[in-house]
Amino acid sequence: MLHTLSEKIADFLFDNNDDYPIEVYIYGIEITLSTIIGAISLLTAGLIFNLFAESIIYMISLSVIRMFSGGYHSKTYLKCNIVLIISYICSILFYRIYINHFLENNFISFGIIFIISLCIFILFAPVSNPNKDISDTNKNRFKIISLLLVVAELGLSYIVYEITGIYQVLIVLPTIVVIDISILVEIIFQKRRVHNEKIKQCIKEGC
């Protein structure tokens, strides 16, 4: 639906005499619209749960790291928004439980999530998906940037909380966990896709 809408907007705004082929504009419009819809969904959920500041921190920390780490992507935009909202609600639940019961063990919790994330990012990031292939030259660059971003986000939120007591920054913890899970899920799906391809080929060749 969003693709068709993007095609219609591109047809209305641009023509073939423009500097770029129409597909580039359609792609740009699709990214713009999907980002706006995602942001509006998160901010609305933030208003509903009365956690607006946390929603903004969640949105920024999630999108910035995922731009370099890659990870799971849904096939349709409806599914994408459902996954986004479910992951947000899970993060909020984790965050609420965390600030109510685990704040005394803040250093240990940060340490555990930091080590697990570091392992996942070193081993798997960046993860490509069927709609986005990452070139070999970009792979190392994205791995380093995403690792630095994880360190920066976790470090910053820990320091900000310890110095100022602003507990809203602790939403970064579940956000990083969501990114870790999305990387692992995409890796599993990739393996499954390869396996299915092999089976299809085998059926074709009659082995």
Added chain:
Amino acid sequence: MKKSNNVLKRAAKSVVLRSAKIGCESASVHFFGQPKEPKNLKQILKKSK
């Protein structure tokens, strides 16, 4: 009226191209939806600079 339309069109064009460039230069777009990238997008964006 025509002039303001042109300004709006140019603004829309720059936003859309910026998004396409971000999409092209990153491992994935912001949230959990990923549009299919046009073939040779990087070269197209470089060529037309």
